[in-house]
Amino acid sequence: MMKGVAxxxxxxxxxxxxxxxxDIRINSSRIESECCEEELNRLNTAAEVSQExxxxxxxKALERMGRKDAEIIKAHIMILEDPFFMDAIREKITSSQIxxxxxxxxxxxxxxxxxxxxxxxxxxxxxxxxxxxxxRFLKNLLGISFxxxxxxxxxxxxxxYEITPSQMAMLDRKYIKGIVSETGGITSHTAIIARNMxxxxxxxxxxxxxxIKENQLIAIDGxxxxxxxxxxxxxxxxxxxxxxxxxxIRKKLSWLINAQxxxxxxxxxxxxxxxxxxxxxxxxxxxxxxxxxLFRTEFLYMDRSTMPDEEEQFEAYKKAAAxxxxxxxxxxxxxxxxxxxxxxxxxxxxxxxxxxxxxxxVCFEMKEMFKAQLRAILRAGAFGNVRxxxxxxxxxxxxxxxxxxxxxxxxxxRERGEAFDEQMKVGIMVEIPSAAITSDHIIKEVDFFSIGTxxxxxxxLAVDRMNEKVSSIYKKFSPSVLRLIKKVIDVSHNExxxxxxxxxxxxxxxxxxxxxxxxxxxxxxxxxxIIKIRxxxxxxDFRQAELISKRAMELEDAVQIEEYLLQELKNLxxxxxxxx
Amino acid sequence: MVxxxxxxxxxxxxxxxxxxxxxxxxxxxxxxxxxxxKGKEINAKSIISVLTAxxxxxxxxxxxxxxxxxxESVEGLSELIQSNFGE
Numbered sequence: 001m002m003k004g005v006a007x008x009x010x011x012x013x014x015x016x017x018x019x020x021x022x023d024i025r026i027n028s029s030r031i032e033s034e035c036c037e038e039e040l041n042r043l044n045t046a047a048e049v050s051q052e053x054x055x056x057x058x059x060k061a062l063e064r065m066g067r068k069d070a071e072i073i074k075a076h077i078m079i080l081e082d083p084f085f086m087d088a089i090r091e092k093i094t095s096s097q098i099x100x101x102x103x104x105x106x107x108x109x110x111x112x113x114x115x116x117x118x119x120x121x122x123x124x125x126x127x128x129x130x131x132x133x134x135x136r137f138l139k140n141l142l143g144i145s146f147x148x149x150x151x152x153x154x155x156x157x158x159x160x161y162e163i164t165p166s167q168m169a170m171l172d173r174k175y176i177k178g179i180v181s182e183t184g185g186i187t188s189h190t191a192i193i194a195r196n197m198x199x200x201x202x203x204x205x206x207x208x209x210x211x212i213k214e215n216q217l218i219a220i221d222g223x224x225x226x227x228x229x230x231x232x233x234x235x236x237x238x239x240x241x242x243x244x245x246x247x248x249i250r251k252k253l254s255w256l257i258n259a260q261x262x263x264x265x266x267x268x269x270x271x272x273x274x275x276x277x278x279x280x281x282x283x284x285x286x287x288x289x290x291x292x293x294l295f296r297t298e299f300l301y302m303d304r305s306t307m308p309d310e311e312e313q314f315e316a317y318k319k320a321a322a323x324x325x326x327x328x329x330x331x332x333x334x335x336x337x338x339x340x341x342x343x344x345x346x347x348x349x350x351x352x353x354x355x356x357x358x359x360x361x362v363c364f365e366m367k368e369m370f371k372a373q374l375r376a377i378l379r380a381g382a383f384g385n386v387r388x389x390x391x392x393x394x395x396x397x398x399x400x401x402x403x404x405x406x407x408x409x410x411x412x413x414r415e416r417g418e419a420f421d422e423q424m425k426v427g428i429m430v431e432i433p434s435a436a437i438t439s440d441h442i443i444k445e446v447d448f449f450s451i452g453t454x455x456x457x458x459x460x461l462a463v464d465r466m467n468e469k470v471s472s473i474y475k476k477f478s479p480s481v482l483r484l485i486k487k488v489i490d491v492s493h494n495e496x497x498x499x500x501x502x503x504x505x506x507x508x509x510x511x512x513x514x515x516x517x518x519x520x521x522x523x524x525x526x527x528x529x530i531i532k533i534r535x536x537x538x539x540x541d542f543r544q545a546e547l548i549s550k551r552a553m554e555l556e557d558a559v560q561i562e563e564y565l566l567q568e569l570k571n572l573x574x575x576x577x578x579x580x
Numbered sequence: 581m582v583x584x585x586x587x588x589x590x591x592x593x594x595x596x597x598x599x600x601x602x603x604x605x606x607x608x609x610x611x612x613x614x615x616x617x618k619g620k621e622i623n624a625k626s627i628i629s630v631l632t633a634x635x636x637x638x639x640x641x642x643x644x645x646x647x648x649x650x651x652e653s654v655e656g657l658s659e660l661i662q663s664n665f666g667e
């Protein structure tokens with residue numbers, strides 16, 4: 001079993017189809033001057049063949065990936081038509097008297113280098129397009145055949161060192177059961193296209209190409225980021241059965257996607273989605289989200305070499321707000337540090353990063369950057385129902401400090417005459433015990449709370465989840481954390497305000513009855529959990545949930561609480577949802 | 581030869597989509613077309629040259645064309661730039 005990054009959910013089983021990078025040998029000897037003409041002809045023929053291939057791929061891409069993703073292929077065609085690129089190759093052939101393949105290879109390398117040196121991240125990424133199209137051109141020139149992804153007619157899992165958009169465009173959704181690669185992460189082109197095509201994918205699995213052999217059976221879990229090689233027949237049956245059951249359950253529950261989240265006795269709550277990029281808002285909506293409860297803005301800052309400016313952020317936030325069309329979108333300001341590193345911030349290495357300089361603490365010191373983000377969020381508020389949330393708040397004076405910077409940002413926008421939401425609701429993440437304990441003071445300064453249960457648990461129990469020696473102390477249903485959650489909810493209600501949870505607990509079926517019973521107003525989770533949580537809430541009475549939570553809160557041990565909640569779920573006949 | 585000085589006013593500059601629109605339009609003319617910018621000469625029919633030139637908002641460029649349709653090409657391209665590429 002191997003682990004990678006789960007970038008596109010689902011389970012896939014199939015034979016491994018290895019994308020092998022061919023061994024390309026370049027004839028680097030000098031050629032006779034009378035042979036140049038022939039080399040130029042070979043070059044032209046290969047360029048034409050490549051163009052024809054790409055035009056066919058573009059047509060398929062339009063059908064399979066949609067216009068936006070297909071534009072990538074269009075860019076490849078333009079590169080092959082580019083006189084600057086083509087002349088550079090021709091010039092090398094004639095003046096240095098080298099073979100077409102040698103000239104082409106050198107030109108690709110030069111161009112890739114040229115793009116890589118450019119500061120602008122968008123342009124720099126085009127280096128990948130040059131290598132992708134350049135490799136096609138080179139293969140055609142050398143008569144190296146392509147692995148034909150188009151003719152695949154059995155269930156396969158595509159495995160490669162790197163899987164490029166042009167390869168993705170060739171895929172027939174029917175037979176591709178999954179994608180695995182050595183490189184790539186959650187925000188790569190491959191990941192985004194896989195999600196759009198609804199193909200389970202696990203990327204960043206190091207060493208996978210050395211382990212897997214052609215046609216070997218593999219199973220991937222795009223929820224957990226797991227790749228299993230050669231599952232035996234029992235395991236296969238288990239996986240197939242579980243896949244079939246999951247699909248059957250999802251199908252049966254699909255009517256709930258557009259339903260309200262109301263208990264049988266009429267108590268209404270909201271189920272929201274957690275996202276990292278504006279594109280995911282639509283996906284969340286399609287999975288039944290009633291809004292976005294957590295927009296993790298740090299993803300806009302990652303995988304690049306410079307900070308996104310106010311305009312770029314504004315466009316991203318505005319997009320999410322527009323997609324959600326009046327439904328709430330809660331945008332959390334930058335949370336870096338801890339386990340989330342961004343190279344160009346040059347944050348110092350710390351002995352205790354989780355207790356160190358992270359999130360709002362960094363923003364206070366980098367005030368101009370913080371204000372640019374605040375202005376972008378405020379402006380997006382003119383285009384939808386946007387709310388603002390500060391992470392890692394420990395004390396009430398930090399809220400006052402953040403709000404005074406927010407007021408400066410508002411003033412700057414007023415001076416610029418820019419449209420923005422003057423009345424934007426402002427809340428905090430409750431993830432430090434200190435904030436939960438003094439929530440009665442903090443609530444007076446904010447409009448809402450959102451509890452980050454993962455960090456709140458690790459800070460309350462003083463346990464690093466990543467440290468195997470102590471990770472068993474970390475328990476989802478720790479009574480101490482549950483008491484803090486109850487306190488925070490009660491405090492907000494006393495002031496006529498609301499509390500959300502945006503940690504893993506919100507999407508946990510066992511926790512659902514407990515949190516509902518404690519009076520939680522908003523549950524924000526990975527959108528694929530929404531349907532099961534909605535099923536539970538719409539199947540019970542609020543009064544029943546209140547009783548269950550009361551009993552659970554009396555228990556003294558996390559394991560007991562979990563067992564009790566599971567039992568209640570079983571009594572209601574809802575435990576089958578745990579499998580989703 | 582026909583020349584015209586224009587200022588790039590759209591937000592993203594000659595970048596991404598605007599860059600490919602510009603190159604596509606330039607390629608429809610048969611004249612040789614170059615952009616002069618900071619002493620550099622950029623082939624207007626080359627997406628690679630245009631992208632790597634880093635022409636951002638506020639940049640002043642000179643469009644120069646030579647050939648049978650030099651007048652039309654300079655006019656057509658400066659119109660496209662002045663339309664701000666629909667941004």
